[in-house]
Amino acid sequence: xxxxxxxxxxxxxxxxxxxxxxxxxxxxxxxxxxxxxxxxxxxxxxxxxxxxxxxxxxxxxxxxxxxxxxxxxxxxxxxxxxxxxxxxxxxxxxxxxxxxxxxxxxxxxxxxxxxxxxxxxxxxxxxxxxxxxxxxxxxxxxxxxxxxxxxxxxxxxxxxxxxxxxxxxxxxxxxxxxxxxxxxxxxxxxxxxxxxxxxxxxxxxxxxxxxxxxxxxxxxxxxxxxxxxxxxxxxxxxxxxxxxxxxxxxxxxxxxxxxxxxxxxxxxxxxxxxxxxxxxxxxxxxxxxxxxxxxxxxxxxxxxxxxxxxxxxxxxxxxxxxxxxxxxxx
Amino acid sequence: xxxxxxxxxxxxxxxxxxxxxxxxxxxxxxxxxxxxxxxxxxxxxxxxxxxxxxxxxxxxxxxxxxxxxxxxxxxxxxxxxxxxxxxxxxxxxxxxxxxxxxxxxxxxxxxxxxxxxxxxxxxxxxxxxxxxxxxxxxxxxxxxxxxxxxxxxxxxxxxxxxxxxxxxxxxxxxxxxxxxxxxxxxxxxxxxxxxxxxxxxxxxxxxxxxxxxxxxxxxxxxxxxxxxxxxxxxxxxxxxxxxxxxxxxxxxxxxxxxxxxxxxxxxxxxxxxxxxxxxxxxxxxxxxxxxxxxxxxxxxxxxxxxxxxxxxxxxxxxxxxxxxxxxxxx
Numbered sequence: 114x115x116x117x118x119x120x121x122x123x124x125x126x127x128x129x130x131x132x133x134x135x136x137x138x139x140x141x142x143x144x145x146x147x148x149x150x151x152x153x154x155x156x157x158x159x160x161x162x163x164x165x166x167x168x169x170x171x172x173x174x175x176x177x178x179x180x181x182x183x184x185x186x187x188x189x190x191x192x193x194x195x196x197x198x199x200x201x202x203x204x205x206x207x208x209x210x211x212x213x214x215x216x217x218x219x220x221x222x223x224x225x226x227x228x229x230x231x232x233x234x235x236x237x238x239x240x241x242x243x244x245x246x247x248x249x250x251x252x253x254x255x256x257x258x259x260x261x262x263x264x265x266x267x268x269x270x271x272x273x274x275x276x277x278x279x280x281x282x283x284x285x286x287x288x289x290x291x292x293x294x295x296x297x298x299x300x301x302x303x304x305x306x307x308x309x310x311x312x313x314x315x316x317x318x319x320x321x322x323x324x325x326x327x328x329x330x331x332x333x334x335x336x337x338x339x340x341x342x343x344x345x346x347x348x349x350x351x352x353x354x355x356x357x358x359x360x361x362x363x364x365x366x367x368x369x370x371x372x373x374x375x376x377x378x379x380x381x382x383x384x385x386x387x388x389x390x391x392x393x394x395x396x397x398x399x400x401x402x403x404x405x406x407x408x409x410x411x412x413x414x415x416x417x418x419x420x421x422x423x424x425x426x427x428x429x430x431x432x433x434x435x436x437x438x439x440x441x442x443x
Numbered sequence: 444x445x446x447x448x449x450x451x452x453x454x455x456x457x458x459x460x461x462x463x464x465x466x467x468x469x470x471x472x473x474x475x476x477x478x479x480x481x482x483x484x485x486x487x488x489x490x491x492x493x494x495x496x497x498x499x500x501x502x503x504x505x506x507x508x509x510x511x512x513x514x515x516x517x518x519x520x521x522x523x524x525x526x527x528x529x530x531x532x533x534x535x536x537x538x539x540x541x542x543x544x545x546x547x548x549x550x551x552x553x554x555x556x557x558x559x560x561x562x563x564x565x566x567x568x569x570x571x572x573x574x575x576x577x578x579x580x581x582x583x584x585x586x587x588x589x590x591x592x593x594x595x596x597x598x599x600x601x602x603x604x605x606x607x608x609x610x611x612x613x614x615x616x617x618x619x620x621x622x623x624x625x626x627x628x629x630x631x632x633x634x635x636x637x638x639x640x641x642x643x644x645x646x647x648x649x650x651x652x653x654x655x656x657x658x659x660x661x662x663x664x665x666x667x668x669x670x671x672x673x674x675x676x677x678x679x680x681x682x683x684x685x686x687x688x689x690x691x692x693x694x695x696x697x698x699x700x701x702x703x704x705x706x707x708x709x710x711x712x713x714x715x716x717x718x719x720x721x722x723x724x725x726x727x728x729x730x731x732x733x734x735x736x737x738x739x740x741x742x743x744x745x746x747x748x749x750x751x752x753x754x755x756x757x758x759x760x761x762x763x764x765x766x767x768x769x770x771x772x773x
Binding site for chain 1: 463492493495496497498499501528529530531534537538539556623643688710758759
């Protein structure tokens with residue numbers, strides 16, 4: 114690829130996470146779908162927050178976590194996403210700038226609050242997410258900085274963007290700007306329910322706009338409405354240049370035309386909280402891809418980064434991933 | 444003691460902590476006094492936050508941490524402190540209510556923002572705190588709920604309250620309400636610089652109003668302007684009923700009239716972040732005292748709670764202290 118200011122530019126919902134431990138009985142009592150992301154309105158957010166235990170606030174958002182991971186690896190990145198000029202918006206902006214990612218979007222001066230995601234972490238380390246989108250739903254085509262997109266090797270878009278209607282248009286605009294500049298477009302499917310809500314749009318967009326697809330096992334099965342992983346794997350071939358399919362402790366499978374790589378998971382001493390596992394896998398994979406690594410190594414770097422983030426509470430790396438990678442011998 | 448609704452009522456600066464790892468070079472570069480708490484204004488807060496790495500927001504405030512610890516031990520508690528009706532104020536209120544502490548103070552509807560404390564945690568686990576007091580400085584006598592104070596076995600006051608001028612009056616009012624109801628008053632000296640700023644007022648108040656004093660080695664030495672721990676120890680005798688003096692890995696010394704107990708520290712696998720060590724020692728000690736334990740056991744319970752909180756990032760317990768105590772055999 115020709116050189117660019119940024120390795121990756123991410124477009125996503127700019128969200129502050131509120132994490133709290135919870136028991137399975139709590140999920141049942143409040144009708145929460147374990148392991149899933151559910152969109153909630155202001156009222157529901159208020160009620161759930163009242164019932165929630167004491168929390169920890171950290172910047173989140175799927176693509177933003179990925180960009181934080183790329184920066185920690187020593188890569189260059191920019192981010193597009195919408196916050197309000199309120200306290201949590203300030204926290205989000207500070208944290209993403211502090212890790213060295215260029216945050217390109219001006220905060221809104223009126224409207225709803227900065228988006229937040231209530232994350233209930235059960236003792237089995239699964240996270241159940243309840244997202245109040247707030248101001249992030251106003252992200253639209255006008256927020257896409259085409260110059261910055263054209264100056265990035267890869268534009269990385271989160272599937273969650275398909276929920277806010279204006280963001281879909283932003284997605285298309287970003288994809289067209291990337292391709293016009295000879296760059297690549299990557300998409301993560303984000304969540305099996307999100308795929309279910311937007312299956313046809315996803316298929317259209319993958320065929321028309323997307324070069325690299327990230328999905329976990331549940332998401333890729335949902336996309337093709339099949340029950341078997343290998344069925345899904347065979348179907349995604351030919352739809353995009355590269356598909357990186359993650360399978361938790363089973364590692365990942367990378368499909369690129371005739372190439373197929375089956376990559377083992379990296380060892381984890383103890384899984385504490387799986388929030389951000391997919392986001393950090395994408396970070397490692399995209400870092401590898403923009404630094405001339407082969408696909409097998411891209412998958413291994415992705416696994417290494419995912420293993421770091423699930424070993425602690427929260428969805429962003431706690432150690433230098435650059436050092437972790439250097440020490441790994443990959 | 445006769446029964447009461449609350450074991451302990453705390454009065455303090457209601458603060459949200461922003462924690463971030465930092466190197467010693469960063470402290471030097473920004474002129475920060477390692478291990479100390481420094482008060483900063485809005486401008487300085489803005490500048491330091493810009494320079495700070497990505498953070499984690501958690502509810503803090505010294506006395507509030509203590510009350511959270513007492514609740515985690517299964518004790519009953521209430522808290523008086525001032526927040527604004529803004530996002531961080533909502534976070535503070537939610538978190539303290541969520542652990543079961545009655546938060547008695549209505550949020551302010553105008554004025555400065557909720558207080559925050561920028562905490563830089565160095566690799567040696569020391570924390571350096573920069574506090575922007577915000578709305579918390581408006582805490583005054585009108586915020587003291589005398590009924591609730593009279594209905595608590597112990598009123599626990601943080602020395603940090605001596606910085607905002609109105610809070611000193613609130614302190615005296617709370618002490619008088621406690622004593623009028625036949626209750627005890629406890630004070631923590633909070634910080635050696637805080638003692639230095641308010642030495643005479645502290646001495647007056649201890650002699651006139653305080654039954655139980657908590658201090659670490661640096662604070663008690665500062666109070667009496669002596670260089671030797673044992674000198675300070677001898678001088679505090681006779682000034683109050685009970686003094687609980689903490690000495691980090693050397694444990695604590697409890698002085699009560701002719702009684703002196705030297706209590707070993709509880710073992711800690713790995714010290715991660717010492718934020719909250721003193722707050723949680725006080726929690727364990729006060730829980731013991733209000734549950735009929737002897738002074739030696741009060742010190743051991745304090746040490747156990749302090750050991751839990753320094754084993755992780757942040758100043759509030761992450762496990763049930765009630766269970767930890769039950770398993771300890773104390």
